[in-house]
Amino acid sequence: MTDALAPTTADRAARLQKGLRRRYARERRFQLYGLLAIGVAVGFLVLLLGRIWTQGNTAFWAHEAAIPVYMDPARIDPAYPQGTNFPQMVAEQQLARLGVTDDAAGRASTEMRQIFSSELKFVAGDMIKADPSLIGRTVTVTAPLSDDADLFFKGEIGRDTPEEQRRVTDRQIGWLDRLQDDGFVKRTFNGRMFTSGDSTEPELAGVLGAVVGSALMLLVTALLAIPIGVAAAIWLEEFAPRNRLSAFIEVNINNLAAVPSIVYGLLGLALFINWMQLPRSSPLVGGLVLALMALPTIIIATRSSLKAVPPSIREAALALGASKTQTVFQHVLPLALPGVMTGAIISMAHALGETAPLLLIGMVSFVPGVATSVAEPTGALPSLIYIWENASERAFHERTAAAIMVLLALMIVMNAAAIVLRRRFERRW
Amino acid sequence: MSALLFLLPIVLAVAAFVAGRAVAHRRFDGVRPHSRPSQHAALAAIWVAVPALVVVLAAALFGGQVERGLLEADQPAAVVALDDIRRDAFYADVHRVAGGETPLQTWEAPLSADLQSQAVRAGQLDSIRLVGALAAALLAAAIGGLFAFSRIRPDLRARNRVEGWVVGVLLACAAVAVLTTVGIVASLLIDATRFFERVPVQEFLLGTQWSPQTAIRADQVGSTGAFGALPLFAGTFLIMLIAMAVAAPVGLMSAIYLSEYAGPTTRAIVKPVLEILAGVPTVVYGFFAALTVGPAFRAFFNGIGAQLIGGPLDGLGQYLMLVQNQMALVAGGVMGIMLIPFVSSLSDDIINAVPQSLRDGSYAMGATKSETVGRVLMPAALPGVAGALLLAVSRAVGETMIVTMAAGLAARLTLNPLDTVTTVTVQIVTLLTGDQEFDSAKTLSAFGLGLTLFLATLVLNIVAQRIVQTYRQQYD
Numbered sequence: 001m002t003d004a005l006a007p008t009t010a011d012r013a014a015r016l017q018k019g020l021r022r023r024y025a026r027e028r029r030f031q032l033y034g035l036l037a038i039g040v041a042v043g044f045l046v047l048l049l050g051r052i053w054t055q056g057n058t059a060f061w062a063h064e065a066a067i068p069v070y071m072d073p074a075r076i077d078p079a080y081p082q083g084t085n086f087p088q089m090v091a092e093q094q095l096a097r098l099g100v101t102d103d104a105a106g107r108a109s110t111e112m113r114q115i116f117s118s119e120l121k122f123v124a125g126d127m128i129k130a131d132p133s134l135i136g137r138t139v140t141v142t143a144p145l146s147d148d149a150d151l152f153f154k155g156e157i158g159r160d161t162p163e164e165q166r167r168v169t170d171r172q173i174g175w176l177d178r179l180q181d182d183g184f185v186k187r188t189f190n191g192r193m194f195t196s197g198d199s200t201e202p203e204l205a206g207v208l209g210a211v212v213g214s215a216l217m218l219l220v221t222a223l224l225a226i227p228i229g230v231a232a233a234i235w236l237e238e239f240a241p242r243n244r245l246s247a248f249i250e251v252n253i254n255n256l257a258a259v260p261s262i263v264y265g266l267l268g269l270a271l272f273i274n275w276m277q278l279p280r281s282s283p284l285v286g287g288l289v290l291a292l293m294a295l296p297t298i299i300i301a302t303r304s305s306l307k308a309v310p311p312s313i314r315e316a317a318l319a320l321g322a323s324k325t326q327t328v329f330q331h332v333l334p335l336a337l338p339g340v341m342t343g344a345i346i347s348m349a350h351a352l353g354e355t356a357p358l359l360l361i362g363m364v365s366f367v368p369g370v371a372t373s374v375a376e377p378t379g380a381l382p383s384l385i386y387i388w389e390n391a392s393e394r395a396f397h398e399r400t401a402a403a404i405m406v407l408l409a410l411m412i413v414m415n416a417a418a419i420v421l422r423r424r425f426e427r428r429w
Numbered sequence: 430m431s432a433l434l435f436l437l438p439i440v441l442a443v444a445a446f447v448a449g450r451a452v453a454h455r456r457f458d459g460v461r462p463h464s465r466p467s468q469h470a471a472l473a474a475i476w477v478a479v480p481a482l483v484v485v486l487a488a489a490l491f492g493g494q495v496e497r498g499l500l501e502a503d504q505p506a507a508v509v510a511l512d513d514i515r516r517d518a519f520y521a522d523v524h525r526v527a528g529g530e531t532p533l534q535t536w537e538a539p540l541s542a543d544l545q546s547q548a549v550r551a552g553q554l555d556s557i558r559l560v561g562a563l564a565a566a567l568l569a570a571a572i573g574g575l576f577a578f579s580r581i582r583p584d585l586r587a588r589n590r591v592e593g594w595v596v597g598v599l600l601a602c603a604a605v606a607v608l609t610t611v612g613i614v615a616s617l618l619i620d621a622t623r624f625f626e627r628v629p630v631q632e633f634l635l636g637t638q639w640s641p642q643t644a645i646r647a648d649q650v651g652s653t654g655a656f657g658a659l660p661l662f663a664g665t666f667l668i669m670l671i672a673m674a675v676a677a678p679v680g681l682m683s684a685i686y687l688s689e690y691a692g693p694t695t696r697a698i699v700k701p702v703l704e705i706l707a708g709v710p711t712v713v714y715g716f717f718a719a720l721t722v723g724p725a726f727r728a729f730f731n732g733i734g735a736q737l738i739g740g741p742l743d744g745l746g747q748y749l750m751l752v753q754n755q756m757a758l759v760a761g762g763v764m765g766i767m768l769i770p771f772v773s774s775l776s777d778d779i780i781n782a783v784p785q786s787l788r789d790g791s792y793a794m795g796a797t798k799s800e801t802v803g804r805v806l807m808p809a810a811l812p813g814v815a816g817a818l819l820l821a822v823s824r825a826v827g828e829t830m831i832v833t834m835a836a837g838l839a840a841r842l843t844l845n846p847l848d849t850v851t852t853v854t855v856q857i858v859t860l861l862t863g864d865q866e867f868d869s870a871k872t873l874s875a876f877g878l879g880l881t882l883f884l885a886t887l888v889l890n891i892v893a894q895r896i897v898q899t900y901r902q903q904y905d
Contacts, residue, residue: 023797030799034686037679038699041773044766045706051721052713231602239596240603253606258820258890259883260827262854263613266879269861270616292609299606325592353710356829356858364862382712389716389834397720404713411708 052408056401062190062203063153065116065179066142069093071128073136081128086121087113090141098178111172115179117144117203144192145185147202147395149176153185156394167394193402197370198379198387202395205388207403209370211410213283213363213378214352220287220374221294221351226344228291229298236299237306238328257296264293265360273361281362281377289361290351297350301343305336310429338425342418349414353407355382381407434485434562441570442478445577449473453581464587472587475594476577480569488562496554500547507539508547519544527551617883620876627870628656633877635659639840639851641860641871656874658881660840664850668761668832669825671846675765676825677818680772685802687773688780707770715834718763723754723835730756730847749847755837758846764831768821775820779813779897780806816896823889827882829854853878 069090076084091112095102102108120143127141128134144150148167151157157166159173168176179185197209232253240246268289272278278285309332317327333340363383371378379387381403388400449470457466497520511519519540522532526548536544581587625633636657683703687696734749783806791801807814837849838859860875 023800027797027799030802031686031690034682034690037682038686040679041683041706041766041769042699042702045702048709048713048717051717055720228602228605231599232606235596235599235603239599249603249607252610254894255887255890256606256609258823258886259613260823260829260854260886262827262829262857263617263879263883263886266857266861266876267609267613267616270620270876271612275616295606295609323588323592325595329595349708353708353712355710355712356833356854359829359833359858360861382710385712385716386830386834389719400716400720404716407710408713411710415708 052401052404056398056405058154058156059193059398059402060190061154061187062192063145063150064142064186064188065145065184066140066186067094067179067184068138069124069141070138071124071135076128076135078128078132078135081132082122082125084121084125084128086124087116087118090116090120090124094175094179098175108171111169112175114146115149115172115175117146118201119143119204142186144203147393150203151395152176153180153187156398193399197368198366198384199368200366202391202393202399205396205399207381207384207406209367210379210381210384210403211406212370213286213367214381214410216283216371216374216378217286217290217380218348218352220284221290222344222348224288224291225294225298225347229295229344230302230340232295233299233302233306234328234333237303238332239324253296253299257300260356261293261354262356262360264289265357267292268357268361279375279377281365281367281379282375283371283378283380284374285361286358286363286380287374289357290354293354293357294347294351297347298344301347302336302340305339305343306332308339308429309335335427338421338427342422345414345418345421349411349418352411352414353382355386358383359386381410434488434559434566437485437563437566438478438482438570441481442474445477445570445574446470446474449578449581452578456581457583460583462583463585464589468591469581469585469587471591472585473574473577473581475591476573477570480573481566484566484569485562488558488565492558492562496551496558499554500551504547505539505543508543520547523547523551527555613883617876617880620873621880624870624873624877628874628877632656633658633874634881637842639856641856641874654870656870656877658853658878660842661851661853661856661878663842663844664757664836664840665826665852665854667757667844667846667850668764668836668852669822671758671761672764672768672825673818673822675762676768676772676821679765680769680821681776681814683769684773684776684780685806688777689798689802689806703770703773706766707774709767711767711828711830712834714763714767715830715832718759718831718835719754722763723756723759726756726759727752727754752847753837753849755835755849756847757836757850760832760836761846763835764825764828767828767831768824771824772817772821775817776810776814779810779817782813783809812896812899816893819889819893819896823886823893826889827854827886829858833858853882857882 067090069086070093072089075089088109091109092102094112095108100108120141123143124141127139145153148157149172152168152173153176157168163170176185192204193206195208196204196206199205236246236250236253240249268285272285272288273280278288313331313335314327317331318324322330358380362377363380364387365377366387367377367379385400385403385407388396388403446467447470449472450466452473453462453466453469462469500520500523508516508519518534519536522534522536523544525532526544532544535541633656636655637659638655638657639660640655683699687699691699730749730752734746734752737743737746737749740746787805787809788801791805796804832852832855836851836855838851838855839849840851840856841848843850857875857878860871860878
């Protein structure tokens, strides 16, 4: 029998072999697609972070000019030093030093002035105010260079670009080179980036105002969303009777978690600003909106960590005569607390990056200062990123990337805290 | 001032707690009470703090309106003659002057004097209001306290009462979620109805012309305003389609690879990477799309166009040379990347929920892994995966920052991925971030769009959750 079938088996075996090869090839292709898909995701992340780093790391450095300035008594009014046009004075002194004569329209001095930041005026004014005896002497004034000059030294504005296509003229490049050769230009850490609020001048703009605004906002969010969310989750998980009301609340929470964030912005605009007349672009309104957004996430996270506490704990407490409330607050909640806090921190980190609702409650307006209360108008870190990205000055682009790094760093710190919390305190039953 | 008023209930509660415990200790001397002294004290604190808190809240919420009513009851003729908006501004300045600040506007001759006189009255009313609120709160607390302290007896079941209050507070917190939904629906509906009174619903849903610039002056030309939202829906749909074309295959394939092929090491590396990708704020994706992907794609297509110009495909070349940074492909593509972790983690859960016995059966029949995935796992997981994809669609439709930063503003009825389109969310942001005229059709149209967006995502979510839930029950 075997003999009779032998040719067919061999035939079938050959066919099977061929089919197998095809099937294995398909298998390898399929696996390759999977690897490719993961490669796309990982590759994009690397590209994204790498690009932000290459665009933004230069913003942490800035070029400063430390130039000797003759505090001309003829131009400075000792009673009112702030009124002096220091930039023009410095520009003329520099032109004289470089042997350039200004034309009648003052074009050369205008171009020279553009090299320095407008901050020069305040730095020099403050020096005179602090020590009026400086008038008539030559002192070294340290002030940032203008954003364009800074970009030139960073190589962002190339020498080879045709003059009409770059924001620095050939003449300015010559002067900048001379200034550098004379050792007047210093590359320093850009501390302003972290110590000042927003500004229309890129070289003076910083993220502090936005960081403080975001922090105040998160404070309001945390104070509202965490207690309310945890309480709601406790009711749903431990006390809710299985009836229509609790089912309705549950459906509500699930749907709220999926409502687009911009709809929360519309709610904030209509409810908190137009109806309750709360101050526009304030951390209070932003915090309220973010609290409503974070609520479903916190409720869901709290419920799952309450669920993870085994029923035996509850039964033991009840058996020893504790009431339902005592059981929950003295036994179940403390055991679930690490999970609750982890969920809360992660949802706060998420709220920190939320942008769209903030745009609708007025956080796109330019706010130069640093807020000191939750009712003052302020910017927030994500909305600052949006504003800077839209700015026309090129120097803002590197600062946008730098602000993103600050935002990501804050988020990483918060998430790391959550992970540490989970690792240290999580109990497996 | 009112912020300090809110401290009052807390201070009263602490005082009532301390006093209540002392009273309870004294009265329970020698007897065995039902509840412990501190539980009686907590009940007393509740009875003192809650009435005070109610009064303070009422004063904060309605005090301003009462004061305004009293001010308006006896106002000068010149103020009566103002229209509503100007009168609001006038009284805002009255309060500023009363608070010692400078008014925001300069008011003409009769009004400037009225401003001062009304400010004096407002100042008086303010102090009456503060003292009145304080007195009323103390009175309410005293009544509550009398009631509570008179009841501190050994047989009072104080613990049960306190626990009743606690559960009530928990229920109230859970009800906030319902109130949020009510708030969203109400705020959208009220303003959307006002919009639909001016623009009929069918014109809004089916009109093909979107230019929301309404005339500020009646004689202005070329700005009559057209509110046909169809191009916005088309743009949203196009970008969503592109995003899903990226996210669905990549997300699904990576989920399959992670759950079926990857070893523990690969999983341990790739899963956190996907989580980071999910955690990156959308504004960062928007920045990347606008400043990196957009220019790169534009350069790419312009390069192809330059090759084609003059050849047999000259027309196409000319078109490609005109492609802009804000093409739909850029926003859609980056949004697709953003959705990968979302699709992947949802599908991962669903694939893992398919029982191992189905896989084992398939392997036992000699199927390869990919055949098992394609013929056993996928059919079993399909409803769940469909639900996950629907949730991703709802995300893509509601996503705002990427499109605001990387898509354009041109409302165009097209399905060409290289064209510039605009979306519902972009228009909402644009309409509400510029200078707004209060109550104009332009501003209100944002709420019409918001309502449409809310309803669309709501339907998508409900359907998706229904599908996912029904599917999960299958194997449980």
